[in-house]
Amino acid sequence: MASLNYKHLHYFWTVAKSGAVARAGERLHLTAQTISGQISLFEESLGYKLFKRVGRRLELNDEGRMVFDYAERIFSLGEELEEALRLRPGGRALQLRVGVADAVPKAIAYLLLESALAMPDPIRIICREGKLDVLLADLAIHKLDIIIADSPMPPNVDVRGYHHLLGECDTSFFATPELARRYRKDFPRSFDGAPFLMPGEDAAVRPRLLRWFEREKIRPQISGEFDDGALLLAFGDAGAGIFAAPSAIAAQIRKQYGLVEIGRTDAIREQFYAISVERRLTHPAVLAIQSAARGNLLVGSTGSTSEEPPARRKAAAVAGGRRS
Missing domain, CATH: 1.10.10.10 (Winged helix-like DNA-binding domain superfamily/Winged helix DNA-binding domain)
Known part of the structure; x- marks a missing residue:
């Protein structure tokens, strides 16, 4: 041989x-x-x-x-x-290869990853964005260290991996000042018939939004559906409709885009995970991300994936600002 x-x-x-x-x-x-x-x-x-x-x-x-x-x-x-x-200590910069599922808002990805940049040792972050199934294939052959996703490890894939809950937060609703003035009063019932921009089918929050609409007995007018969260935000910024985003980045959306937060609800929880091939996370940068996420996002139990009945959940209007 x-x-x-x-x-x-x-x-x-x-x-x-x-x-x-x-x-x-x-x-x-x-x-x-x-x-x-x-x-x-x-x-x-x-x-x-x-x-x-x-x-x-x-x-x-x-x-x-x-x-x-x-x-x-x-x-x-x-x-x-x-x-x-x-x-290894004392060598070249620590490297972190991250896959970011395209359903994860860019601002959330940065919110989670910025703690790695603040580490005392130099680090080089290599980010790849894509569909979760494609990223899982790269994780399987160790092209990635972790994946940041808005859902746990899918049960029907032939990839060995483990998901680790980083954190979760409420959901907020945003619009231009003009739309906000029209639909803020009597939130969330005011959303009945309102123009709404929906995330695409890959987004874990989409079915939660639809169930919330059904429970609240509201039927917004779906103006568009977007796989790309940045494109959805661009349409929202142009006044094409109201859209939902994690409350953890509400301040950034208000400041950067001058959009108004119409209201928020804790009936729709947005969850974010690190998916790795390790049962226990060991990469120093990933551990830093996990630790910092507890301050940047409200962490819940790993089993809390279902919404509670309306009686135990609340929706509240939020006082908004003006477009800068």
């Missing part, structure tokens, strides 16, 4: 974890044809077939399982080495 080709071993390991060549190709940024060719060369060099096809999915055979067990240990050690080098 020729010397072991570790690049081929890594391709094999990624395919085995993904369960499909196409999915592995997406993670490795290679075509499925290239991956298949490299796997064939690897099997030829070993003298064994490593996969069997079951329907449209690849499964490991006995030899494949043995090779996979060794690959797991080899690449786990490699990841530990990378982590040790990245965290």
